Amino acid sequence: MPEFDTKPILAGLNDRQREAVQTTEGPLLVVAGPGSGKTRVLTCRIAWLLASEAARPYQILALTFTNKAAREMRERVEKLLPDGMAKGMWVGTFHAQMVRLLRMEASHLGFTSDFTIYDTGDSERILKQLIKEYGYDPKVIKPRTVQNYISGAKNARESSDQMNARAESKQAKIAANLYVHYNAALQAANAFDFDDLLLKPLELFEQQPETLQKYQQKWSHVLIDEYQDTNRVQYLLARSLTGAHRNLCVVGDDAQSIYAFRGADIQNILSFKEDFEEAKIVRLEQNYRSTRNILKAADSVIAENSNQIKKTLWTDNEAGQPITLIQAASDRDEANRAVDIIRKERGRTNLKLQDFAILYRTNAQSRTFEDALRKRGIRYRIVGGLSFYERKEIRDAIAYLRLLVNPNDVASFQRVVNYPARGIGIRSQQVILEYARQPGYDLSTALRESERLPISSRAKNSLTEFATLIRNHTEKLETMEPSEVAVSLCQQSGFMRELESDETPSGLSRQNNLHELFQAIQSHTDEDASHTLSSYLQIVALMTDADTDKSSADRVVLMTLHASKGLEFQVVFIGGLEDKLLPYIRGEEIDPASLEEERRLFYVGITRAKSRLYLGRAKVRSRYGGEFNYTQPSRFIDEIDPSVLSTRSTRAPWQHRSGSSKKSYRGSRNRFGGSRPSNSGGNRSQRSGSGSSRKMGNNLRPGDPSTFKVGAQVQHQNYGKGWITHVEGGGSATKVTVEFNNFGQKQLRAGMAPMRVIG
DNA sequence: ACCTTATTTATTTTT
DNA sequence: TAAATAAGGT
Numbered sequence: 001m002p003e004f005d006t007k008p009i010l011a012g013l014n015d016r017q018r019e020a021v022q023t024t025e026g027p028l029l030v031v032a033g034p035g036s037g038k039t040r041v042l043t044c045r046i047a048w049l050l051a052s053e054a055a056r057p058y059q060i061l062a063l064t065f066t067n068k069a070a071r072e073m074r075e076r077v078e079k080l081l082p083d084g085m086a087k088g089m090w091v092g093t094f095h096a097q098m099v100r101l102l103r104m105e106a107s108h109l110g111f112t113s114d115f116t117i118y119d120t121g122d123s124e125r126i127l128k129q130l131i132k133e134y135g136y137d138p139k140v141i142k143p144r145t146v147q148n149y150i151s152g153a154k155n156a157r158e159s160s161d162q163m164n165a166r167a168e169s170k171q172a173k174i175a176a177n178l179y180v181h182y183n184a185a186l187q188a189a190n191a192f193d194f195d196d197l198l199l200k201p202l203e204l205f206e207q208q209p210e211t212l213q214k215y216q217q218k219w220s221h222v223l224i225d226e227y228q229d230t231n232r233v234q235y236l237l238a239r240s241l242t243g244a245h246r247n248l249c250v251v252g253d254d255a256q257s258i259y260a261f262r263g264a265d266i267q268n269i270l271s272f273k274e275d276f277e278e279a280k281i282v283r284l285e286q287n288y289r290s291t292r293n294i295l296k297a298a299d300s301v302i303a304e305n306s307n308q309i310k311k312t313l314w315t316d317n318e319a320g321q322p323i324t325l326i327q328a329a330s331d332r333d334e335a336n337r338a339v340d341i342i343r344k345e346r347g348r349t350n351l352k353l354q355d356f357a358i359l360y361r362t363n364a365q366s367r368t369f370e371d372a373l374r375k376r377g378i379r380y381r382i383v384g385g386l387s388f389y390e391r392k393e394i395r396d397a398i399a400y401l402r403l404l405v406n407p408n409d410v411a412s413f414q415r416v417v418n419y420p421a422r423g424i425g426i427r428s429q430q431v432i433l434e435y436a437r438q439p440g441y442d443l444s445t446a447l448r449e450s451e452r453l454p455i456s457s458r459a460k461n462s463l464t465e466f467a468t469l470i471r472n473h474t475e476k477l478e479t480m481e482p483s484e485v486a487v488s489l490c491q492q493s494g495f496m497r498e499l500e501s502d503e504t505p506s507g508l509s510r511q512n513n514l515h516e517l518f519q520a521i522q523s524h525t526d527e528d529a530s531h532t533l534s535s536y537l538q539i540v541a542l543m544t545d546a547d548t549d550k551s552s553a554d555r556v557v558l559m560t561l562h563a564s565k566g567l568e569f570q571v572v573f574i575g576g577l578e579d580k581l582l583p584y585i586r587g588e589e590i591d592p593a594s595l596e597e598e599r600r601l602f603y604v605g606i607t608r609a610k611s612r613l614y615l616g617r618a619k620v621r622s623r624y625g626g627e628f629n630y631t632q633p634s635r636f637i638d639e640i641d642p643s644v645l646s647t648r649s650t651r652a653p654w655q656h657r658s659g660s661s662k663k664s665y666r667g668s669r670n671r672f673g674g675s676r677p678s679n680s681g682g683n684r685s686q687r688s689g690s691g692s693s694r695k696m697g698n699n700l701r702p703g704d705p706s707t708f709k710v711g712a713q714v715q716h717q718n719y720g721k722g723w724i725t726h727v728e729g730g731g732s733a734t735k736v737t738v739e740f741n742n743f744g745q746k747q748l749r750a751g752m753a754p755m756r757v758i759g
Numbered sequence: 760a761c762c763t764t765a766t767t768t769a770t771t772t773t774t
Numbered sequence: 775t776a777a778a779t780a781a782g783g784t
Contacts, residue, residue, distance in 0.1 A: 065774075095774055120773090139779090194774065229774095261772060362771055367775090384773090418760095425760050458760090542774070562772045584771060601772085624770075624775050766780075 004082050006051045009044055013037075020282040021045045023249075024054040024221070027242075027276035029269070030251040033313045034298070034607035035289025035568065038251055042225060043073055045249065046089070047080040049221055057088035061219040061241070064093055065226040067547045069566065073225070090219070094234055095542050098197045101215070103538070108208065109200055114405045114534045116191040117541035121395075122411035123147050123193050126185050129414075129433065130178050141174055149175035150182060154195035155231045155263030157202075188442055189410045198233045205240050216244040226566075227252035227272075231263035239275065246276065254309050255302050258562055258601045260593070270309065285313050289568055291320025293644040294613050298606040300641035305596045323613045325577070325637060327649040330628075331365075331618040335372035337650070338573045341614055342378065342556060345571055353379060355570035357557045359605050361582045364624075365575055366558050373556060383559035387545035393499060393510040394517055398537065400489050404474045405534045407444035410436075420498040422462040428455040432463070469493055482533040483522035490514065561605045572609035574602075575616040578631035602636050707757045714738060715758045 010018055017037055020030045021044045032038035046062060049055045064070040070092045078086045090097055099117070106113045118126070124143040131138050131146065149172050153163040164176035186193060192200060205212035222242050224230065227250035230238070242248040250272060257266040273279050287295055295315050302308070326341075328334035342356050358369050366382055373380045388394060396419060399412035406412075410433065417432075418424045431453055436446035446453070447467040450460060473489045480488075490496045499511050524536045546563065557569070561582075576582055583590060583598030590598075606613060615637070622628040637645075708714070712724045722738045738755070 067774090093774060197774090259772075259774090262774080364770065364775090421761070423760065427760085456760095544773070560772065586771090760784105762782105762784080764780100764782085767778085769777090770775095 004051075006048075009047045009051055009080050013040070013044065014286060016282055016284050016286075017041050017044070020249075020284070021048050023280055023282070024049055024052065025247060027246050027272075027279035028249040029227075029272045029276075029279055029281045030249065030284060031269075031281065031309055031311060032251055032253055032284040033287060033311060034253065034256065034604075035287040036284035036313075037288060038225075038253075038284065039069075039073065039076070039566075041284065042223060042251055043076040043080065046073075046077045046223065047086075050077075050081060050085060055221045057086055058090070059218065059220040060089045060091075060223070061097065061221070062089065062091040062223040063097060063225065064091070065229055066566075067093055067096065067543065069225060070096070093542065094230075094237070095194065095197045096539075098201045098237075099538050099542070101201055102192070102197065103535075105201070105204060105211065108211070109204060110187065111190055111192070112406075114190070115538075116189065116402050116406045116409045116412070117197065117538055118186065118189075118191045118193045118411060119541065120147055120151075120194070122191070123150075123182075125411045125414060126189070127178065127182060129410075130181050130185065134178065134181070136174060141171060145171055146175040146178060150179050151193075151195050152263060153179065154193075154199050155233060157199070157232050157236065185410070188408065188437075190406050190408045191411070195233070198231075198237060202233055202237050202240070205237075212240060213244070215241060220245055221247045222249070224248070224250045225252070228254050228257035228266055228269045229259045229264040230268050232265055232268075235265065235268045246278075248276065255305070255600055256565060256604050258565065258597060258604060260597050266307075270307070283311050285311050287313050287315040287317070289317075289610055290315065290607060291317050291611055293320050293322055294606060294609050294611075296644050297323050297613065297640045298603055301599060301606065301636060301639045302603045304639050305599055307596070321612055322644050322646040323615060323640065325615045325617065325645060325647045327633075327647060328616060328618045329620065329650045331368045331576075331621045332372070333650055334575055334616045334618040335368040338369060338575065338614070338616060339372045339376050339378060341573060342571075343376070345612065351570055353554045353556045356573070357559070357564065357567070357569040357571070357608065358573045358575060359559060359561050359564050359608065360575045361561055361584050361601070362576075363560060369558055369575065379553075379555040381553060381555040381557055383557060384545050384563045387543060387547070388513070388516070389540050389543050390545075391510075391513055393513055396495065397486070397490055397514055397517055398540070400493060400495065401486055401533060402537055403470050404477060404485070404489070405537060407447070407470065407474070408442045410443055413443060416493075416495070417463075417466060420494045422466060422494075423456075423458045424462050424466070425459070428453075428459040428463070431455050466493075477533060481522070482525050482536070483518045485533070486518055486521055561601045564608050565604050568608055568610055570610050571612040571614070572605070573614040573616060574605045575618075576621070577615045577617040577634040577637055578621065579634050581621070581631070582634050582636065599636065599639075602634075709757075712757045714755050721758070 010021065013021060014037075017040065020028065020041045024045075030038070030041060032041070042062070046060060049060065050057060062070075062073060064073060074086070074089070074091045077089070077091075090100070092100075102109075102111075102115070103113045106115055124147050127146050127150075128138050128143040131141050131143060149163070149167075152158075153160075153176075158166070160176050160179040163179060164173060167173040167176050186196065205215075219241060222238060224234075224238060229252070238248060238250075250269070252269050254266055254269050257264060257269070260266065273281065290298070292315055295313055295317075299313060326334065326337050328337050338358055342353075345351060345356070346353075360366065360369070363384065370380065370382070389398070396416060399409075399415040402409045402412040403416070414429060414433075417429060432446050432450075432455070433443075435441065435449075435453055436443045447463070447470070450463045450467055453460060453463070455463070469489070469492055473485055473492075476485045476488065496514070499507065499514060501507075502510070520540075521533065521536055524539070525531045525533070561574070574582075579585070582602060583595055617631070617633055617637070619631060620628050621631050708724055710724050713721065714724060715721055724738055
């Protein structure tokens with residue numbers, strides 16, 4: 001028996017939670033609604049497995065969706081147990097754990113353990129090369145598209161033949177043809193792409209039953225978080241790893257599956273019971289997070305989805321305030337109102353800035369909110385921006401370092417061979433790569449034999465020098481600290497000098513970032529004797545912005561709905577509740593499955609809120625700078641139980657003159673479909689800002705372009721009055737710049753903009 | 760080969 | 775808007 005008190009592990013759990021925790025054998029599906037204590041169950045279950053001696057730490061494989069979730073899980077398990085008792089568990093993302101495995105097994109796959117991990121950018125670089133090589137035009141056959149197709153096939157575990165058979169477009173066919181060559185290029189570069197990190201272990205298990213058996217025996221208990229977001233390969237991995245003992249515990253919520261675009265297969269969770277017939281299913285239906293109203297709103301929305309696991313969420317929490325829908329005149333107005341809400345709520349409560357979150361569908365929406373927050377001096381933090389490791393200067397430095405560890409890393413070579421400029425242009429690079437591609441050759445041989453290459457002598461000299469530089473530093477790794485080698489390489493390559501030549505503030509910050517990178521390498525290698533430059537590079541390849549988190553700062557948080565999964569805030573503002581934005585629709589129509597996913601995304605957003613939820617909608621939204629579009633309210637607004645929804649509208653300036661012509665300003669030019677006056681959404685409002693707000697029509701027709709002259713006074717349907725400061729072009733293509741009294745400068749297209757000359 | 764300037768074009772979500 | 779690409783000049 002363990003000599004410590006195991007009671008705290010089970011303390012405070014409800015019956016269902018305890019059942020999930022104490023079911024230690026056999027397949028188990030925990031269907032966990034939002035705010036139902038899912039993470040708690042997972043961590044307690046692991047602690048229980050260890051405390052009850054059902055498993056030793058190294059027998060546990062716990063897989064999460066993000067590095068952050070993994071870190072938290074480990075920390076929480078450690079807190080529940082005596083020191084050191086949790087040491088040796090395998091806790092991490094699918095990708096990170098399979099990297100660990102691949103490091104040990106790489107030689108069985110024809111790779112070295114110092115393999116490089118290619119991100120999508122690297123993959124695209126390789127593909128672009130191949131596209132050109134096979135005589136296609138990268139402008140027509142886009143590397144990104146091809147990458148997407150191939151990634152889709154890998155996620156679904158399709159061979160190139162299967163991919164070809166399924167291909168409907170010309171692009172898809174070409175992608176299928178390039179698939180094989182792409183894989184060969186990765187192999188030659190000793191590199192795995194993201195998808196390979198999962199796919200290769202699976203293939204290994206299939207080809208070598210004894211290897212599979214080894215890991216089946218090693219990991220007696222496998223746990224998977226966010227199971228609704230697993231793809232086919234992940235499912236197959238889970239199935240084969242647990243094939244012998246079937247101790248597989250998966251936790252998830254089908255209603256929160258939001259990554260289908262990336263290959264996630266919601267069917268994995270929906271048919272768990274068919275895959276594992278003896279599976280036990282535990283439903284966590286009590287919500288500890290949100291008010292009754294918020295839960296009711298969420299529930300009414302998700303009820304519109306078919307194809308889900310039945311569950312009845314409930315809460316003991318109070319009803320709380322109704323959900324408030326803000327009908328703003330413009331996106332700027334929407335952002336200002338969100339800021340007002342934060343100020344008001346802060347005025348009457350003692351909430352901190354970090355208790356507020358602003359969520360949106362697309363990253364582009366963040367800008368308006370940022371502007372508004374900055375203007376009012378409210379500190380904010382954006383999640384999901386560029387991570388440290390995605391910055392150009394860091395990527396460049398890392399490309400140099402990757403070459404030290406893996407001399408065949410073609411993508412990194414291409415990235416830095418001529419940066420800073422060394423006179424090795426595209427032409428010479430082609431020659432080098434072609435040489436390296438010959439049978440039996442690779443990039444490192446090409447570099448070794450640079451003297452023989454048919455390129456200009458200037459390029460040849462530079463290349464030889466470059467190759468020597470790399471080789472010398474690879475040798476230095478034997479004796480010197482990796483961070484020192486990194487410094488030396490960055491200096492001697494001229495990369496550092498290049499950065500230092502820029503003394504602007506952003507240039508200085510790039511230099512700082514580089515030094516931060518050196519520090520990070522240092523602390524990684526200091527941490528453990530087994531840590532090397534190679535392991536560092538493999539870890540950072542899987543880092544995202546969410547992992548570089550400084551959440552301790554008291555700031556309002558801005559992020560996409562996707563990024564908000566798993567988080568909670570007292571007050572949540574979801575912006576852009578407009579049709580074609582949320583749900584996001586590119587063309588005219590949306591297929592039912594995607595619509596359901598969008599709905600789940602909205603559901604995720606709603607259920608982040610603990611006490612107060614605001615929804616924002618702009619009647620006019622500008623896109624990329626100048627143009628604006630009329631919007632229709634999101635269809636999801638109509639799906640919210642009207643008894644918990646209250647609406648507030650902004651009186652827009654032009655509404656004072658409403659009620660005139662019923663003729664709508666119609667036209668395909670309104671991408672968001674502003675051809676009808678909207679009165680379908682939000683008309684269940686209990687409290688409306690203005691009686692006329694719903695009858696707002698698009699009733700001002702564009703004036704004759706030839707009447708637009710610099711200096712003329714104009715009236716615009718949404719922006720009100722202003723005067724023309726600049727006119728460009730002629731006819732219907734005329735571009736007019738207008739200085740509006742209340743909205744500042746706008747660029748509009750005459751003949752399209754609902755605006756005419758007055759006075 | 761490389762730099763500057765003009766033009767185009769595409770904007771979802773990310774391990 | 776901004777990033778990526780093309781074109782044109784040195």
